[in-house]
Amino acid sequence: MKRGPLFIDVTWHPAGNPAGDSETSSMSIASAALNYSGLETVLHLTCVKHTRTQISSYLERAHGLGIRNILALRGDPESRENVNATTDGFSHACDLVEHICQVHPNKFVIGVAGYPCGHPDASSYEEDLLFLKKKVDAGAHFIITQLFFNPEHFIKFVQDCRAIGIQVPIIPGVMPIQSYDSLRHIVNLSRLEVPKDMMEVIQPLKDNDEAIRNYGVDLAVSMIQRLFESDMAPGIHFYTLNREVAVVKILKKVGLWRSGPSRSLPWKLAFNHRRSTEEVRPIFWSARPKSYIYRTQNWDEFPNGRWGNSQSPAFGELKDYYLFYLKSKNSKEDQLAMWGSELTCEQDVWNVFYQYISGESNRKGITVTSIPWNDDELSPETILLKDRLVDLNKRGILTINSQPNVNGAPSEDPVVGWGMPQGYVYQKAYLEFFTCRENVEALIQVLPKFPKINYHIINKSGKVNLANCHKHRPIAVTWGVFPGSEIIQPTVVDPVSFKTWKDEAFELWNEQWGKLYPEGSYSRDIIRYISDNYFLVNLVDNDYVKPESSLWMLFEAMFEQRSQNSKDSALASPTTN
Numbered sequence: 001m002k003r004g005p006l007f008i009d010v011t012w013h014p015a016g017n018p019a020g021d022s023e024t025s026s027m028s029i030a031s032a033a034l035n036y037s038g039l040e041t042v043l044h045l046t047c048v049k050h051t052r053t054q055i056s057s058y059l060e061r062a063h064g065l066g067i068r069n070i071l072a073l074r075g076d077p078e079s080r081e082n083v084n085a086t087t088d089g090f091s092h093a094c095d096l097v098e099h100i101c102q103v104h105p106n107k108f109v110i111g112v113a114g115y116p117c118g119h120p121d122a123s124s125y126e127e128d129l130l131f132l133k134k135k136v137d138a139g140a141h142f143i144i145t146q147l148f149f150n151p152e153h154f155i156k157f158v159q160d161c162r163a164i165g166i167q168v169p170i171i172p173g174v175m176p177i178q179s180y181d182s183l184r185h186i187v188n189l190s191r192l193e194v195p196k197d198m199m200e201v202i203q204p205l206k207d208n209d210e211a212i213r214n215y216g217v218d219l220a221v222s223m224i225q226r227l228f229e230s231d232m233a234p235g236i237h238f239y240t241l242n243r244e245v246a247v248v249k250i251l252k253k254v255g256l257w258r259s260g261p262s263r264s265l266p267w268k269l270a271f272n273h274r275r276s277t278e279e280v281r282p283i284f285w286s287a288r289p290k291s292y293i294y295r296t297q298n299w300d301e302f303p304n305g306r307w308g309n310s311q312s313p314a315f316g317e318l319k320d321y322y323l324f325y326l327k328s329k330n331s332k333e334d335q336l337a338m339w340g341s342e343l344t345c346e347q348d349v350w351n352v353f354y355q356y357i358s359g360e361s362n363r364k365g366i367t368v369t370s371i372p373w374n375d376d377e378l379s380p381e382t383i384l385l386k387d388r389l390v391d392l393n394k395r396g397i398l399t400i401n402s403q404p405n406v407n408g409a410p411s412e413d414p415v416v417g418w419g420m421p422q423g424y425v426y427q428k429a430y431l432e433f434f435t436c437r438e439n440v441e442a443l444i445q446v447l448p449k450f451p452k453i454n455y456h457i458i459n460k461s462g463k464v465n466l467a468n469c470h471k472h473r474p475i476a477v478t479w480g481v482f483p484g485s486e487i488i489q490p491t492v493v494d495p496v497s498f499k500t501w502k503d504e505a506f507e508l509w510n511e512q513w514g515k516l517y518p519e520g521s522y523s524r525d526i527i528r529y530i531s532d533n534y535f536l537v538n539l540v541d542n543d544y545v546k547p548e549s550s551l552w553m554l555f556e557a558m559f560e561q562r563s564q565n566s567k568d569s570a571l572a573s574p575t576t577n
Helices: 025-037 052-064 093-103 125-138 152-161 181-189 196-205 207-232 244-253 289-295 332-339 346-358 378-386 386-394 439-447 495-516 522-535 551-572
Strands: 009-011 039-048 068-072 108-114 142-147 170-174 398-403 406-410 424-427 429-435 453-459 465-467 473-483 487-492 535-541
Touching: 009 025, 025 039, 025 052, 068 093, 093 125, 093 244, 108 346, 125 152, 125 346, 142 152, 142 181, 142 406, 152 170, 170 207, 181 196, 181 207, 181 439, 196 207, 196 535, 207 244, 207 398, 289 495, 346 386, 346 398, 346 522, 378 386, 378 398, 386 398, 439 453, 439 535, 439 551, 487 522, 495 522, 495 535
Parallel strands: 009 039, 039 068, 068 108, 108 142, 142 170
Antiparallel strands: 398 429, 406 424, 424 473, 429 535, 453 465, 453 535, 473 487
C-alpha cells in the first residue's frame, strides 16, 4: 500500500466566485496546492446553478492551470424539491460526467461520489446503486464515498457495486469525529443517521471536545483496520474539515504516517503535468521555489538528467516578472519588527541575517523567521551549518543559500535524504551570499590557493561578472545513486541562470525590504546602498569527499587577506605631523 497522500481535494466553495482569481477561490487554492505546494490535487466541481458554458469555462481554466483531476458532483440545490437544472445546465452529476467526457475528452481523471448507505434523495439503496453505475458508465474513473459510521456498510457497498459491474476503484470516506457540534452539522448536511450506540457514548461528552476527539480517533482507527483487513479499501479518503490533528493521530496509529524523507528530488516537484519531465533546477531558487515555478510556468521543456549546455532551450528564459511573490506571509508591521523599524548602519542589516541564522531574538525580543530571499524558516540542511554561518554573517558575509557537502549519505537520511529507498545521495558544499567590495577584493586574491572551488561573482549592474568555470557548462552540485536506476543529477549551478537570478536577488533588497521605509529616509538609503554596492557571490567546493569543506578555510584566508590589505593601504597613505 502506498504510504503518504495520493492527493488532496479542494471543495467547490459556494461563497463568492469559486472559479475566480481571488486568493481564496477554489480554483486558486487548487492551483497553489498543485503548482506551488507539490500536492496532487483533485478539484471538486458542482454543476447545479451553472450553465454548460460556465462549466466549460471552469474546466478550461482548470486545465490551463495544470489541474487534471475533477470530482464531479451535483452540489446542493436551493431546495430538496428543486433539483432541476438551470437553463442549458445539468440536473445530476451524471450529466456533468458526460459533458466532461464529450467536450473535454481525455483531459481529466474524473471522480464521483458514492453512498454506502444510499443517497438521501434516492427512493431506494438499489436505485442509487444503478445511478452510480450510470456515472461510471458515463466515464467516471474512481469513486469516493460519503462518510459512514460502520465499516460493514462500506464492505457491503463495494460487494454490491462489483455485483452490478462497477469495477473502478472505490475509496472509503472517513470523517474523524472532532466535536459534537461538527458531527451534528455534518449529519444534518448528509442526512446520515448516527448509530444509537455511538450517540450513547457521545451525548454525555458533548461539552468535552478533547474526549470526543479521542473517541473519534479510536473509532476511525478501528474502522480503518477493519477496512484494510477486508481488502476492500485501496486507501482512505479523510474528511479533515481543515483540522489535521486527529488525522495525524489516526495515521500514526494505523501505521500510515510516513517517517523519513518524502522528497522524490531535493526540491519539491510540482504536479502540473507540464512539469512532469522536470528533473533539474538551478540551485539559486532553492529557498524561493515559488518564484522559480511562477517564472517557468509557461515552459514547454525542462532540463533533464543529461542537462549538458545551459544555453539549451530547455533552460529557457525566465520571465522578468520575478517579484510576484512580494506579498509576504508577514505584515509590514511584522517585517519591521523583525528587520528593524530604523536602520543606523550596515551592521544593523548584518544583525538581521545573523539573528535569522542563529535564532536569537533581536533587541525588541522578536525572532527573525524570514528574510526576503527565503520563503520559509531555516531548512534542516542549513541548521547543519548553523555555527559556521552565524560567524560569517556577524562578519558581513550575508548568506542567502547553502548546503553542506555529503558523501554517500543514505537516501532515507531524515535531513539530506531524497529519492528512492536503498540509495545514496551526494552533494557539494555550496554557499551563496552578498558582501562588500573589500571582502570581494580579498576573496579574489586568495581564491587561486583553492583550485577545487568554483566561483561566480557579480554586481547589480552585471558589469563585474567573474567566474573560473565554463560560461555555458552547468556544475552538478547534487546527485543520487539508486538501485536499478541511472545516476540522477537534479541540482546545478550554471552561469546563465545565475545572471538571471542576480536581477531577482538584488531587486529584493529594495522591493521587499527597502520599501518598508519612507523614501528619503536613512534606513531606506542604507538598503539602497547595499543593493547598489555589494556583490552576489556563489561558491562550490568540488571536493565533497572531505569530512569538512574547504570553504571555511577560504573565508579565514579571505579575512586575513582583507586585514593585510587594510594595513597595506594605511602604510601607503601619506601621513602628516
